[in-house]
Amino acid sequence: KPQALVLENVCGLASSHDGGDFRMVVEAFNSLGYSVDAFELNARRWLPQSRPRMFVVGLLNPIDGGYLDSAVRPDKLSWIHSDSSLKTHITPLPAVPDLMVSGFTSIADKLDADDPRWWNAERIGKFMSSLSAIQAERMEGLKASSTVVARTAYRRTRNGKPVWELRDDDIAGCLRTARGGSSKQAVVFLGKGDIAIRWMTGAEYAKLQGAYGFALDGFRESQIQYAFGDAVAVPAVTWLMRSAVVPALRHKAGFDEVCYAG
Structure with missing residues (x-):
């Protein structure tokens, strides 16, 4: 069984059916043996694109003891930690970067x-x-x-x-x-x-998802836009993995030092 499972979705998942859909997701993770933490990350913290997305992280051997930082765990997500019927953990996290206020002009083709x-x-x-x-x-x-x-x-x-x-x-x-x-x-x-x-342009789509220098030769603009338009932002997922997943895996593997993303 994988040590970690991560689900990405639009933030509307947290509130659809008055939170019932989100509860079903957490219960499904729990039924497979995973403890859950959930985050709302906006790609705008790393890239000049406003792209809030919801991430549900399930771990078999979580690290607990963090605090409910509203910057990444708004109320529509954090309520799961106060529901005793759900198996959850609060991941200790490094500080999340501030939202960018500029940057598109500099990367525009x-x-x-x-x-x-x-x-x-x-x-x-x-x-x-x-x-x-x-x-x-x-x-x-x-x-x-x-x-x-x-x-x-x-x-x-x-x-x-x-x-x-x-x-x-x-x-x-x-x-x-x-x-x-x-x-x-x-x-x-x-x-x-x-x-x-x-x-x-397709190249701008790639840059706005953090895929700088991605090989785009041989693809139509519409193919590039379709692929990147429905993708995840590289630095947002990198931060999530280094902050909320890799430390738990290292701890499980017996490493004394736990490395968090900067």
Whole structure:
């Protein structure tokens, strides 16, 4: 039997059916002999992408004695530790990094001006005409800046009409599998009186998941976006494994020194 099992899901699992689905997951882990701890980790602590995800960690030989840090164990998860009918443990953890407030502009691909992926003037005009007054004001302010920045935008449906919404920070929205317009993010470069727009590239998808330098040759953009859009963020999972799983495995193996992620 594996010493550890880890389940990743959207954070809505914690609250669906008033927490009943989450309870079923914990009970299923318990029925297999695993004690459970659960965490909410946002990839934004390591990468310029807002991507909160829920992780359920089951261990046969857990290390207990931690405290309920609300930064990674909000109330919708931490209640399991006060339910005596469930077998759980509170993992001692290192400090979790603060949420990033910038960084997308620095990793956005800088394509040549004649790259065919840039939208033409007509398409940009339709983008701009769909913006609400607040969105248009935000865009004009960034456009007039002396510094060029990149912002991501999603297409939404408001009152039955498709509109574009521009993020107000230097962080990408949550990546999704690239099916349908609302799942794809456009990248908008604004500054020095100019605007340029294109779809997010596959390489940017990879970087936003922490897969820098990943070999993408031979794959279509849609394949890359689909794969990374439904993946897990590398540094978030690395932190989880080094902090909540590996120490328990080392302890079980008889190592005196327990190494936590920094």
